[in-house]
Amino acid sequence: MIDTIKQKISGLLSDASVKGVVALKTANGHVTPCVFQKEDDLDMLSLGDMQASGDTRYPLNKVLITIARQYPDDVFGVLVRGCDERGLYTLYRLNQLDPDKVVPIGFCCPEELAKACECKKPYPDDPVAGEKTKEIFQNRMEEIEGMDISKRFSFWMDQFSKCIKCYGCRNICSMCFCRECSLECEDLVSKGSLPVDIPVFHLTRAMHMADRCIDCGLCEEACPSDIPLRVLYKKTSRIMNAEFGFTSGIEKQEKSPLSMLGPAPDN
Amino acid sequence: MLDFCGIEKERMRARWVSSAEAPEFVEEINQFINVLKKLGPSPLSMN
Numbered sequence: 101m102i103d104t105i106k107q108k109i110s111g112l113l114s115d116a117s118v119k120g121v122v123a124l125k126t127a128n129g130h131v132t133p134c135v136f137q138k139e140d141d142l143d144m145l146s147l148g149d150m151q152a153s154g155d156t157r158y159p160l161n162k163v164l165i166t167i168a169r170q171y172p173d174d175v176f177g178v179l180v181r182g183c184d185e186r187g188l189y190t191l192y193r194l195n196q197l198d199p200d201k202v203v204p205i206g207f208c209c210p211e212e213l214a215k216a217c218e219c220k221k222p223y224p225d226d227p228v229a230g231e232k233t234k235e236i237f238q239n240r241m242e243e244i245e246g247m248d249i250s251k252r253f254s255f256w257m258d259q260f261s262k263c264i265k266c267y268g269c270r271n272i273c274s275m276c277f278c279r280e281c282s283l284e285c286e287d288l289v290s291k292g293s294l295p296v297d298i299p300v301f302h303l304t305r306a307m308h309m310a311d312r313c314i315d316c317g318l319c320e321e322a323c324p325s326d327i328p329l330r331v332l333y334k335k336t337s338r339i340m341n342a343e344f345g346f347t348s349g350i351e352k353q354e355k356s357p358l359s360m361l362g363p364a365p366d367n
Numbered sequence: 368m369l370d371f372c373g374i375e376k377e378r379m380r381a382r383w384v385s386s387a388e389a390p391e392f393v394e395e396i397n398q399f400i401n402v403l404k405k406l407g408p409s410p411l412s413m414n
Contacts, residue, residue, distance in 0.1 A: 245371070253373025253410050299372055299411075306368060335371045 101207060102147055104229040105179070108205055110139045112177050118203050121177035122164045124148050124156070131156040133163045135176075147179070147207070154181070154213040159318055161187045161274040165196055177203040183217070183316035185224040186349025187274045190314055193356060196277050208232050217317055221350065240331045241338065260298035262325035269319035269329055270305065275312040282308065302332065310336045311356040314349035377402055378409060 112118045113136070125134035125144040136142060148156040164178050180188060185206055191197040206224030211233040214222035218238040223230070244252060270276045270283060282304055283289055289297050289304075313333040320330040340346050344357035370376040380399055384392045 247373075249370070249373050249375065250410070251373070252371070256372045299374075303368060303372065332371075336368060339368070 101229040102145065105147070105205060105207060106142050106145055108228045109136060109145070109177065110142060112203060112205075113137070113139050117175065118177040119171065119174040120167075121179070121203075121205065122160050122167065123177075123179040123205075124158060124160070131158075133158050133160060135163075135167065152212075153210050154217070157318060157321065159187075159272055159274040160184060161191060161197075162272075162277070164202070165191065165274070165277055168197055168201065172198075172201075175201050175203060177205050180204045180206045180224055181209055182206075182219060182221045182223045183314060184274075186221065186314035187316065189352045189354075190275060190312055190349045191277070192352070193354070194275075194277075194312070199352075220315055225352075238334070240328065241334050244331060257298060259327045260302050261295050262327055263296045263298070263301065264325060265294060265296040265301070266324060268322040268324065272318045272322040274316075274318075275309065275314065302327075302329070305329075306332045306336050309333045310340055311346065311348055311358045313337055374410060375406055377406060 109121050109123070112121065120135040120137045122133065122135055124131050124146040125136075125141070126146040127134075127144060131146050131148055131150060134141075134144070136145065146156075148154050148158070150156045160178055160180070161184055164176060167176060178184070178188070185204060188197065188202065188204055192199045192202075204224065204226075206227045208223040208227045208230030209217070209219065210230070211222075213219075214233050214236050218236050220235045220238075222235065223232040244255065247255060267283070270281065283301065289301055313336065315330065315334060315337065317330050319333075320326075320328060323329060337348065340348070340357070346354065346357050348356070369379055380395075380402075382395050384395060
């Protein structure tokens, strides 16, 4: 798979259709994000596979946003898995990236990885390499919905109170691109004290994820306290889907119902 | 979302009332007070 991707990137770089390609490289035994600009460097290309497939993940879209803001006129390629592509579509929709300036290089995740990630679409629409595997259904949300209300309350409060307010969930999230963040607004979240304001901190983030979260799971992977954040955002996404038939990142051109005035669109 | 986190969803209410509709506003608030009295203190206040 990696050779097919190398060829693709090599082609893009040699005919200068992109200025660079945002991907991963292995250097000194570590996997790290890298902008490839020379074909010779492609020996170091990595898909984020250390011990197992896709066990080392980075929000490459977030790296791309940073670069695109500095070089708005240049075209960049970016390595995308299914989750990253959902992120790209959402970032196009939110005007953070210009689809004409981005060349996605997509590849499918193998079944074992799709299972480990509980991925709802483990493949991009137009993959360069790999075979499309079927989506995985996750039922953690139903487990919590099945509890009675007081149990649910104590479950979440126990989880939230583990928070060390490291902002890891926000910092890793490609959808968190705002220059000013509500979670740093002192009227909502008090500064310099622990435990964090619960449930305000986590529910504020959950509300902001409503039409954005693409369910990539990076927040939950990043959380040092193992708070099941993804389940929380799944719930907001589920509400968006039930009320408006909208799922973030699945359709390239789709607008968010939260950005429209008037009756709900029929999608 | 509140319900999902174990907080009764009746504790939150959003209504549109014009500034010219004082009686409606009073009625709404009184109703809401009754609802909240029945529910008792918020689980959050006991933490």
